[in-house]
Each structure stands twice: as structure tokens, then as C-alpha cells.
Amino acid sequence: MPVITRLCAVAALLLSVAACTGPTVVTTDDTVAPPPAAAPPPETTRPSNAHLANAFAYALPGPESAGGATVYAFTTPSGRWQCQITPRTQVSCGKAGGTATAIGITGAPDDVTDPDGGTTTPTAILVDRTADPQFAALPASEVADPPVLPFNRILAVAGFRCNVQEASGVSCLSELSGKGFTFSADGFTTAYTDVPADAP
Template identity: 80%
Template sequence: MRLITRLCVAALLGPPLAACTGPTVITTDDTVTAPPASPSAPETTRPSNVHLANAFTYAIPGAADGTTVYAFTTPSGRWQCQITPRTQASCGKAGTTATAIGITGAPDEVPAADGETATPTALLVDRTGAPQFAALPASTIDDPPVLPFNRILAVAGFRCNVQEASGVSCLSELSGKGFTFSADGFTTAYTDVPADAP
């Protein structure tokens, strides 16, 4: 080891040489395990645009404080949904009276705007929050047009559809959160219209 030290000192005093520089190599019998790979992000599928409806058909100018909203009734005439641009998509029983939502599994009470509790009249999803049951006032929209089965109303950051097999489904395109429901039950997930649907 002394010899190497003297050679390095000599190299420093003499003309520049690169003999004493370089990486240190250590050889051992130790094994090194690589850290586990981070889990990959879950695969998501973008909602389909194959079956889009013409949003202008469902536009109701000035319905909500002068704002245009988009509303439809389901083919059965039982449900009515409304998209308030960049705010929320909500669905409840059709008609202009606020009645209990009538979905199996829905809560009996939800917080009301006045801080009390009330019977839920709608299922909604806003831009960033989770789907929830809410006590909304009666709709001022009387008899909006029917959204046919397997057609998607996509407008202002929300999309909704109606399917015979699954019911009504709405989604916030910003958060990816949504709901699907029928009178028989609900889930907090959006159900897209299959690309091969009629």
C-alpha cells in the first residue's frame, strides 16, 4: 500500500497523470436485492363517445338562475336528470315535486341545507366529490325530452346515459367519479354504454 501512496504523491508532484484517479471497485460475495417495483397505476378506460346525443336537444335556457341546464327524462318516464354546467349532475324522480328518491338501499335521511335532516330526493355527483344522496328542491323543469337507451348526454364536464340492463348512470369527467342506479339499487361507479350497443 505504501508503494501506491508514493506513486500517487509522485504523480501529484510531477506532470499531470490520470493513474491515481478513477472509481473505487469493491468485490464481495454479498448479494444486493433490487427494491421491489412500484405498483403500476391502474388501467382506466376513457368514457366512450360512440353514442353521443345532441346536447342542444336537452338544453333548457335560463332554468337555473338564468343559467342553461341540460335535462332529460328516462324512456320509462320514472326518472329525470339534470346537468348543471361545471357544477353537478343529479337525478331524481320525474316531475316537479320533490319526493323521496325510491331507490333500494338509499339512506332514509341526509343532511339538509338548513342543517337539519331530510329525506333524499336525488342522487348527485359534483365536479370533485364522491356521489351522494341529497335533499334537493323540486325541479322547475317540466317534462324534459327523453334520452333514449344507449345514448350519452355529455356536456360541460359531465356525462349521463340510460341503459335497459343497468339503469341511469352519470359521471364527473374531472374526477372520474360517478353513479349508476335503478329502483332496485345503486352503485358509486359510472357504467359506460358499450361501444357495440345498438
């Protein structure tokens, strides 16, 4: 008889375990929402390095007012615009020829604040390492006759990059902040326009 008692005890134990492992029964009208899906990571596109220019070809002695430190400067193929990268500080663009005349970009503001707190006509568009692109009144460039940056070539140096494209104009970017600008005489945007990888 002890064998039958043991068998009955084992059977009872198995039945009770099986009964406890069945599906969960919900007896309310409450529903549990599934956890929210994780948001996809933000889409970031790194600027292209497919068409880099040799930065050494654009290195020039900087202005005497800045102690002559090296700057990187170029003129556009049209000869209309000139840009200057001051290493780890800013990139600025204005009319070529070393004159501090009105910038002449459709949609640019008529006035900007000058260093004395007054207003004056903007002579350049610039972006520094962290701030948004802006129009500013800069003195005439002391860099004379910088070399031409050909269409679809990228000058990337000291935390900034610039290019010139026939379709969009001049475009420059702070590599630290990702902020930049694109402009031509016909208008401007506060975004960098990269050179397409398949550009000639």
C-alpha cells in the first residue's frame, strides 16, 4: 500500500503544478498597452570627404592685426566672393577684393549690430564654432588674392569646411556644431550643402 500512497501523492503534486502553470486569465476590462517602441536614432549624415582640396594650398599669413597667424582663404571661381577660415574660431565670406562693402545677397538683413552697439550694413556671412550662422559687419579683409577653390572641391581645415558649387553657391560648416550656411547673390540658407559624392 505504501507504493500506491506514494503514487497518489506524486500524481496529486503533478496535477497541482500543472494547474498552476496554465495561461493567465484576465478578468477585467482593463488592457495593458505594450511598451512604446524605442525611437529610431536621429539621422546624421557626416559631410563627404570625397572631393577634398589640399588645405596647404590655401594657407596664408593672417592679418597683422591678428599677429600674422595662419588663415585659410579662397576666392570663388567667379571671382565674386572670398572666404576666410580662422582656425578654430570662425569662417566668414564676403565680396572679393578686400573691400568691406554691402554683401549683396538677396534676403540678407539691411542692418546688423556693429561692435559699438549701433547698426550698420552687413559685409559678411559667418559661422563660428558653436553659434548659429549670422550676417555681420567685418572690416575689409587683409588677405590679398587668395587662390581659387574650384567647383565641387571641399576645403576642410581647423574645424571648418567650405565648398563652391555652380548650382547652390558657396557653403561653409562648423564641424563641431554642424551649423553652417549656403549662399549666392540670389539668396541664402542657414544649412550646409555638401558636394554630391558623384560630382565631377
